[in-house]
Amino acid sequence: MGRFIVRRIIGMILVMFAVSILTFLIFQVIPNGDPAVRMAGKNSTPTQIAAIRDTWHFNDPIYEQYVYTMKQVFTGSLISYSDQTNVWQEIKKGLPRTFALGIGAAIIWMVLGVSLGLYSAVRSGGFSDRLLTVLALIGVSMPVFWVGALMSYYLGYKFGWFPNGGYTEIAQGGFGQWIYHLILPWTALAILFVGVYSRILRSNILDTINDDYVRTARAKGISERQVLIRHVLRNSLIPIITLWGLDFGLVIGGGAVLTESVFNLQGVGQYFAEAIGRLDVPPVLEVTILGAFFIVLLNTVVDIVYALLDPRIRLGS
Amino acid sequence: MTEPILVIDHLKVDFQTDEGTVHAVDDVSLSLAPGEVLAIVGESGSGKSVTAMSLLGLNRGPNARFTGTAMYKGTELLSASNDDLRKIRGAEIAMIFQDPMTSLNPVQRIGDQIAEQILAHEKLSKAQVRDRVVELMERVGIPRAAERARSYPHEFSGGMRQRVMIALALSCSPNVLIADEPTTALDVTIQAQILERIKDLKEETGTAIILVTHDLGVVADIADRIAVMYGGRIVEQGTVDEIFYDPQHPYTWGLLGSITRVDRPRGERLPSIAGLPPSLLDPPAGCHFRARCPHEFPKCLEVPPLEDRGCGHADRCWLTVEEKRAKREVRPGEIGLANKEEVAPV
Numbered sequence: 181m182g183r184f185i186v187r188r189i190i191g192m193i194l195v196m197f198a199v200s201i202l203t204f205l206i207f208q209v210i211p212n213g214d215p216a217v218r219m220a221g222k223n224s225t226p227t228q229i230a231a232i233r234d235t236w237h238f239n240d241p242i243y244e245q246y247v248y249t250m251k252q253v254f255t256g257s258l259i260s261y262s263d264q265t266n267v268w269q270e271i272k273k274g275l276p277r278t279f280a281l282g283i284g285a286a287i288i289w290m291v292l293g294v295s296l297g298l299y300s301a302v303r304s305g306g307f308s309d310r311l312l313t314v315l316a317l318i319g320v321s322m323p324v325f326w327v328g329a330l331m332s333y334y335l336g337y338k339f340g341w342f343p344n345g346g347y348t349e350i351a352q353g354g355f356g357q358w359i360y361h362l363i364l365p366w367t368a369l370a371i372l373f374v375g376v377y378s379r380i381l382r383s384n385i386l387d388t389i390n391d392d393y394v395r396t397a398r399a400k401g402i403s404e405r406q407v408l409i410r411h412v413l414r415n416s417l418i419p420i421i422t423l424w425g426l427d428f429g430l431v432i433g434g435g436a437v438l439t440e441s442v443f444n445l446q447g448v449g450q451y452f453a454e455a456i457g458r459l460d461v462p463p464v465l466e467v468t469i470l471g472a473f474f475i476v477l478l479n480t481v482v483d484i485v486y487a488l489l490d491p492r493i494r495l496g497s
Numbered sequence: 498m499t500e501p502i503l504v505i506d507h508l509k510v511d512f513q514t515d516e517g518t519v520h521a522v523d524d525v526s527l528s529l530a531p532g533e534v535l536a537i538v539g540e541s542g543s544g545k546s547v548t549a550m551s552l553l554g555l556n557r558g559p560n561a562r563f564t565g566t567a568m569y570k571g572t573e574l575l576s577a578s579n580d581d582l583r584k585i586r587g588a589e590i591a592m593i594f595q596d597p598m599t600s601l602n603p604v605q606r607i608g609d610q611i612a613e614q615i616l617a618h619e620k621l622s623k624a625q626v627r628d629r630v631v632e633l634m635e636r637v638g639i640p641r642a643a644e645r646a647r648s649y650p651h652e653f654s655g656g657m658r659q660r661v662m663i664a665l666a667l668s669c670s671p672n673v674l675i676a677d678e679p680t681t682a683l684d685v686t687i688q689a690q691i692l693e694r695i696k697d698l699k700e701e702t703g704t705a706i707i708l709v710t711h712d713l714g715v716v717a718d719i720a721d722r723i724a725v726m727y728g729g730r731i732v733e734q735g736t737v738d739e740i741f742y743d744p745q746h747p748y749t750w751g752l753l754g755s756i757t758r759v760d761r762p763r764g765e766r767l768p769s770i771a772g773l774p775p776s777l778l779d780p781p782a783g784c785h786f787r788a789r790c791p792h793e794f795p796k797c798l799e800v801p802p803l804e805d806r807g808c809g810h811a812d813r814c815w816l817t818v819e820e821k822r823a824k825r826e827v828r829p830g831e832i833g834l835a836n837k838e839e840v841a842p843v
Contacts, residue, residue: 392599395555399594400614400665401586404579410613411602418604490604491649 184495185480192476199472200253200465204246207461214238215261215461236261253466262460271448271466277347278447280358281365281439282431289370290424293377298413300378301385312378319375328368328442335364345444365443369436373427377420384416391415418489422482429478433471501528502705503552503590503673507565508575510547514560519777521547523729524565526803529673534699534706536716536737538752539726542774545709546595548726549675551575552707553590554582569673588618591666595678597658601650607634608646611665618669633664637694656687660694667698677709692719714756717741722809725749728775728785731803735810745812745821748786784813792816792824 216232217224233239237248252258256268296312303309336344342364348357388394389412397411398404434448441450448467455463487493510522522544529535537545550556552567552574567574569590572581594600602610611630615621621629627646634642637660650658659679666674676695680688696719699706710716716723716737723740725733725748733746744750751770772789775781781788783798790797796815805811806818816824 392594392596393602396594396600396662396665397602397613398555399553399586399592400617401583401588402613402617403583406617410605415602415604492603492651 181495184483188476188480188483192473192480195476196469196472200250200469201246203465203468204249204461207459207464208242210459215459218459219261249462249465252462253469258462258466260455260460260462262455262458267462267466270451270463271470274446274448274451276349277445278434278436278440278449279432280347280362281369281436281445281447282428284362284366285369285373285431285436285439286424286428288366289373289377290420292370292374294381294417294420296374297378297381298385298408300382301389302408304382304386309382316375316379319371320379322371324368324372324438325442327371328365328439331364331368332442345442347445347447365439365445368442369431369439377423380423381416381420384419385412388412388416414489418486421485421489425478425482425485426475429475430471433474434467435471499530502531503527503529503567503569503707505548505552505565505567508548508551508567509564510544510551510556511562512560513562514778517778520729520780521777522551523780525726525729525731526565527724527731527734529705529707531672531705532699532703533722534708534720536708536710536720536723537726538710538713538716538723540711540774542777543711543726544729544777545711545726546677549592549677549707549709552675553586553592554579555592584618587614587671588669589671590673590675591669591671593659593662593666593674593676593679596682597655597662598682600662601658603650606647606649607653607661611646611661611668614665615668629668630664633668634661636667636698637661637664638690639664655683656690659683659687659691663691663694663698667702667704670702671704673707674704675707675709678711679708680715681711688715695719713740713752725752728780729777730785730813731811732786732814733812734803735812739810743810744825745806745810745818746786746814747790747792747816747824749812750825751789784815792820 214229216229216236216238219232219236220229237245240248249258256266258267259265260267260270296316300309300312331342332345336342343361346361348361350358353361394407394411397407402410434452436447437449437453439445439449440447441453444450448470451463452467455467483495487495505525505527508522508525509520512519512521525544525548527535527537527548537548539545547556551563552569554574554577557563557579563575565575569585572585574582574585577585601607608627608630611633612626615626615629630646631642634646639645639657639660645653650661653661659682662679666676679695680691683691692715695706695708698704699719706719708716708720713723720737722736723734724731725740725746727748733740733744733749735743735745740749741753744753748770751768754768755770770789775785775788782800784790784793784801787793787797794815799815801813801815803811803813814821
């Protein structure tokens with residue numbers, strides 16, 4: 181276990197290193213123009229631009245620029261090119277919102293995905309199974325920005341049942357308002373995953389239900405419900421957990437760009453999207469590294485949980 | 498003779514498939530006396546496992562159709578509700594399955610899996626259950642049982658897992674034990690150990706056993722009576738001595754001829770029955786063994802009845818007793834009772 185964690189930490193550092201270099205280099209290569217020119221503004225003299233170049237180390241060799249930037253990333257002193265704000269402070273403002281969105285949506289999609297998948301498998305071939313299959317396919321096919329926009333327009337703006345985007349902190353508006361503001365974004369984000377998860381679980385269950393040990397369980401004289409939950413479901417859920425960890429890591433690492441933007445949640449994802457729009461390298465770089473961190477972290481957690489759920493898996497080998 | 502504990506009468510099992518109806522079991526009647534060991538012998542697809550599974554309703558499903566009756570202590574098993582059947586499963590009739598590598602839940606501790614069955618039928622405290630589990634595991638010959646109860650299936654060898662399956666099956670002292678090819682997936686030496694163990698337990702507990710196998714050699718030592726199945730039907734039925742020393746059906750002759758034996762001349766090819774078992778999707782008319790039988794004659798186009806020649810030795814063949822005696826390749830006395838040392842996978 182100890183060795184496993186050490187290996188994973190080393191792996192995490194390597195992944196973050198690779199991701200940061202790639203992101204850094206991409207911005208050197210894309211035709212984004214000179215950040216110094218944009219920072220200097222329209223009516224600037226070459227002297228001013230040169231001065232900006234100098235202050236921001238744009239004249240240094242690329243590897244020195246990289247080292248300089250990474251130092252700032254890890255000391256939390258990285259400054260945005262476009263509005264000169266501290267990137268880490270902005271991310272810190274966005275993280276609770278992103279977490280609120282991600283955790284809520286992940287719970288919803290897991291609970292709904294598992295219950296619908298189980299129901300579908302038990303009723304396999306029947307009418308409700310077919311109906312759920314169709315619904316799941318529709319859910320998977322609808323892009324988040326479209327569902328989100330529809331929800332926001334009809335449920336938020338037209339009927340006025342829900343707030344039209346935005347985020348309220350618990351400290352500010354209370355728990356009720358917090359949930360009230362998050363219901364639409366949670367639903368929009370969860371719809372896609374519910375479809376995917378219920379489909380995967382359904383097929384896992386239908387595979388497992390014909391396994392020999394399920395027949396053994398039935399021959400013991402326990403109820404069908406116990407057979408399903410103790411033997412079938414538990415073994416079918418193991419692969420779902422992996423998927424869940426990865427998707428959750430992606431969302432809290434700033435991957436819910438579209439949902440956050442459509443509902444104006446001002447989370448890390450939205451911050452990321454806006455920074456890309458302005459070709460603002462520092463926020464993009466820092467959010468990408470953060471995202472990589474969360475994904476690798478969740479991956480490690482998934483592996484540990486996996487080993488706890490399935491005794492055949494040993495960590496470290 | 499004592500009152501039988503289980504009576505199967507005219508059991509038919511059909512499965513609807515995309516290609517048509519499979520007549521897996523066709524008119525099987527059997528009875529089992531308390532403490533008796535009945536072997537059902539046949540090759541793959543002969544309907545022997547389906548017969549066994551049907552008793553516990555383990556092959557029930559939307560595509561399966563069962564007719565006939567199976568009476569166990571006043572309960573008709575084929576039509577029993579799932580709830581009634583649940584009370585019988587494990588407690589009254591228990592089952593050991595073919596492949597011990599896959600028959601145990603890979604993510605549950607061995608002890609918990611045995612305990613689950615005990616708790617399904619009896620109200621016992623945790624400590625009582627734990628003691629019972631350890632005692633059961635010791636009884637089937639698992640060393641360091643208390644410690645091993647906390648292990649997972651993948652930490653056991655195949656033979657040990659089959660012992661666990663036996664312990665599981667015996668945990669509620671069932672009246673009937675159905676062993677479906679209990680040794681097929683095991684090494685020859687382990688096969689012998691497991692059979693020995695089943696035999697011992699039968700002596701100790703007096704449980705009646707239905708032993709399903711494709712290997713006649715396996716049953717010689719342990720069974721009281723043998724039913725030979727072919728193509729979903731019983732083709733011959735009798736005591737072990739009757740089947741081994743006075744086999745009536747040409748299929749049984751073939752089966753007996755294909756047992757490996759120490760006294761067979763070296764270098765001689767092991768005889769086998771030519772051809773393949775019939776498809777039960779569209780079975781041939783008349784005797785199912787007709788196509789592979791060297792003694793086929795026109796009468797075989799009609800289904801021969803399972804004719805009792807007295808004392809319970811019955812067979813399904815149109816040949817007269819005299820004809821059989823003349824044609825039988827395996828002559829009485831030539832085939833000795835196969836000992837377990839000679840047992841080899843067919």
